[in-house]
Amino acid sequence: MTGLTAQDREAIAPFRPDRRDGLARNLTLAPHWSPGGRGxxxxxxxxxxxxxxxxxxxxxxxxxxxxxxxxxxxxxEGSDFAALEILSLEPGVTFRAGAQIWHWDGASLTPRAPRPNAPDELPSPDGTLVLLRRAGDLWLREVATGEERRLTDSAEAHFEWAKSPDQSLETIHIARQGLRLPPVAIWSPDSRRIFTHQLDERAVRVVPLVQNIPDDGSYAPQIWSLRNAFTGDPDESLPMAHQAVIEVETGEVRPLRPVHVTETSLIERREAWWSADSARLFYVDHDRFETKLTLCDVDAATGTEREVLAETSASFAEVNPAFGALPNIRLLDRTGEVVWFSQSDGWGHLSLHDLATGARKARITRGDWTVCDLLHVDEDRREAIVLAGSPEDGPDPYLRRILAAPLDGGPARVLAEGAGDHGAHLREVGWPDLLAEAERLGSAPAAVAPDGAHLVETLGTFDALPRHVLRRTSDGAVVAELGEAKSDINWPLPERLTLTAADGATRLFGLLWQPEGPAPEGGWPLVDMVYPGPQCIQTPRAALTGEDLPKLAMAAALTRLGFAVLMMDGRGTPYRSKPFHDLCHGNLGDPGFLSDHVAAIRALCAERPALDAGRVGIIGHSAGGHAAARAILEYPGVFHAAVATAGSHESRAYNRCWPEKWQGPLVVAGDGSSSHDAVANAPLAHRLEGALFLGHGDMDENVLPAVTLRLARALDEAGKRYELMIAAGKDHATFKTDPAAWEAQLDFLVRHLAPR
Structure with a gap:
């Protein structure tokens, strides 16, 4: 069957990765508040x-x-207005253009002295010092004089100060871009101390990655090297952060307890806080398998440490239902309290604890729903503003509401709920000092005003583009409509589905897109766009959202090519109950409960003659690539074509953090079998009956190319035919961002499933 035609390419052109900037405008609104919250x-x-x-x-x-x-x-001359970085609008306009900072007073443009630090350096809060890394050690530079002095002299190869872990999934990507990261450290508020770590990667597994086409155009392949622990590697060969408090004046290094790092360190995850008086340090420690989270309190002057409180789970414990999001924890230094996120009641709620004893003082939120994100804590009003899921027995538990909950307990006030998803701008994870500087300059946006009196909400629905609303927090009243998203593209709008899991009882949710006009004879082929998490959900909460734009563009392109498209979430996702999420644990062999996808597809095709059960495809990337390949191998009578890109087909050949958290420890039995055997796709290669497309970038450091090649070899040995695309010089994001790789996936689906 022929692939994409010239007419097809014209139809899907607006959704190509290199043209997505024009797909929609104002999907989000990021408010930059004045210091007092007046506007x-x-x-x-x-x-x-x-x-x-x-x-x-x-x-x-x-x-x-x-x-x-x-x-x-x-x-x-030559400046691009669209590329300006606005830093402040009070008074006048302060902005960065390239490396230069300018101030415009409405009449004249004046250059401002550039920041005293380069992008890979950290300025002290008082602006007098800059922290930098050289050859793995830490140095200080005085801003006024330029004089430098060395802080540490103990670095050695793979045992460096203030370093981000190699297993961050972006180490080589960052190096290839020529970027240099700032030291992984946090200044104390009084600029007299630094909290950081010396990262020990000396015994960590060495993983080579071959760049077949070097970026400099040379001909000899370039070998990159990563220190990356795999699933099941012994404790002594894991990267460890040897934490320390460093006295700026004397250079004294005060060692603290070593802790595990995951893909990043706790400093990078913003899970560490100084007290306002710089006397104490608080951080959240994760054990190896993330079954215990501990809030630790450190006396900065002595290094004495104590456990404030802990959260444990037989499966996994979390600081936020979403992977990589800011922790739903706030230190209330002034009152000696902490807002803590806990799933101990079977959901995910906030509680107030005494910092001195760890004792719980109040339950801030409660109910058959989960706190998604903690937006704001107002110590004066004694109130927390949160993004919360909807009740489990309501129409859709994934749709968010905005609530205001008293810190000292009592009923939460609803600020925004009802039809649609009530979202808000979420602050980013990153180095706290850099974000603190952005906040000081007025360039860091936040959903809620500093005084807690107002918030900006983005309302998303399934039948329209998002719109933005300004609300009062005192009563939730709408102060003003701030506008809505715009698009010059005729986006196909989805239908919201309520589905039933393979157990015949559990409610599931998804979206279905169908091409315009009547279905052809035989019906439309159906493509399941899969991503099983289990650290997130796949199904967008609205018809068009900024964070979901790449997959929504793929769905739109497939719809224009005559495919119906399904996105759904099986059992085991976050944002519902803790037991519901726990269903994923130890179950990566049925990624995202593919059995639920099969049940849903069979039911949909039986109910809707416009869908062709004889032409069902599945497409997924990364964990979705693993799921797509598993689907066509496990259910050959249901799925007839599969696109699996950058698939994590073997958990034992992957960065240990993700598989060990979701599948659990690698346990090897006496006969050599293991607790991770069920995750591997290669042993099922002999079951392939339909058409399979495998894709991988040869510079993918997240999921190594070897994982896809292992599956490819098993298919070869089983005598199975498949298509393999290795994208030269490309990384993990390639099959979402590279036009040629993106189009190759669509071409494959058209060739094997196109409408008759």
């Missing part, structure tokens, strides 16, 4: 470029933040 500014995208607007919080009145035409005219 905020935000960047809006228009057909003629960015426009900056101010909003008065009390009334919602909007106005241009400045004279855009005048500033464009005042910019140095």
């Amino acid at each position: 905020f500014w935000y960047r809006a995208e228009t057909v003629s470029g960015p426009e900056y607007r101010t909003v008065t919080a009390a009334t919602g009145a909007q106005a241009p933040a400045f004279d855009h035409a005048a500033l464009r005219a005042a910019l140095p």
Whole structure:
């Protein structure tokens, strides 16, 4: 069967990865609040470029933040207005263009002294010192004089100070981009101490990665090397962060207890906090298998450490239901309390604890729903504002609400709920000092005003583009509509589905897209777009969202090619009950409960004659690639074609953090079998009956190319035919971001499943 035609390529052209910037405008709104919360500014995208607007919080009145035409005219020749980084709008406009900072007062443009630090250095809070790394050791530079002095002298190869772990999944990508990261460290508020670590990777497994086509155009392949622990590697060969407090004045290094690092360190995950008086340090420790989380309190002057409180689980314990999100923990230093996220009641709720004793003082939230994100804690009003899931027995537990909950217990107030998903801008994870500097300059957005009086919400539905709303937190009343997303593309809108799991009882949820017009004879082929997590959900909460844009673009392209598209979440996801999420643990051999996908597909095709049960495909990337390949191998009578890119087909050949958390420890029996055997796809290669496309970038450091090649060899040995695409010089994101790789997947599905 023929693949994509010229007409097909024209139809899907707007959704290509290299053209997505024009797919939609203003899907999100990021408010940059004035210090007192009187108002905020935000960047809006228009057909003629960015426009900056101010909003008065009390009334919602909007106005241009400045004279855009005048500033464009005042910019140095060659400057790109769209690329400006606005730092502050009070008073005038302070912005960064390239490496230079400028200030515009409405009439003239004045260069400001650049920051005293390079992007790979950390300035002290008082602005007098800069922390930097050289050859694995730490140095300080005085801003006023430029004088430098060495802080540490103990670094050696693979035992470096303030280093991010090699197993961060982006180490080689960052190096190839020529980027240099700042030291992994946190200054104390008084600039007299530094919390950091010396990262020991000396005994960690060495993993080579061959770059067949070097970036410099040379001909000899380049070998990169990573220190990356695999599933089941012994404790003594795992990377460990030897934490320390360093006294700036004397250079004294005060050792603390070594802790495990996951893909990143706890400092990078923003799971460490200084007390306001710089006397104490608090951090969250994770054990190897993430079954215990411990809030630790350190006396910075002595290094004495104590456990404040701990969260344990037979499966996994979390600081936020979403992987990589900010912890739902807040240190209330002024009152000696901490807001703590706990799943001990079978859901995911906030409680208030005494920092001195760890004793729980109050349950902040409760109910048959889960706190998704902690947006704001107001110590004066004694209130927390949260993004929360919906009740389990309601229409859709995944749709979020916004609640205000008293810190001292009592009923939560609903600020926003009802039809649709009530979202908000979430702060990013990153180095705290860099984010603190952004907040100080007014360039770090937040959903809730500093005084807690107002918030900006994004409402998403399944039948329209998102719109943005300004609300009061006192009563949830809408102050003003701030506008809505725009698109010049005719996006196909999905139908929200309520499905039934393979157990015949559990409610599941998904989206279905169908091509416009009547179905052809025989019906539309159906493609299941799969990502099993289990650290996230696959199904978008609205028709068009910024974080889901790449997969929504793929769904739109498939729809234009005549396919119906299914996205769904089986059992074992976050955002519902803890027991519901725990179903995923030890079950990666049935990724995302493919059995639930099979049950849903059979039911949909039986109920809807427009869907062709004889032409069902599945497509997935990374963990989704593992699931897609597993689907066609495990269920050959259901799935007829599969696209599996960068698939994690073998958990024992992967960065240990993800498989050990979700599948559990590697336990090897006397006969050589193991607790991770069921995860591997290669042993099922002999079962392939349909068409299979395997894709991988040869510079993928997240899921190593060897994992896909292991499956390919098993298919060869079983005498099975398949298609293999190795993208030269490409990394883990390739099959989502590279136009050629993206189009190759669609071409494959058209050739094997195209409407008759």
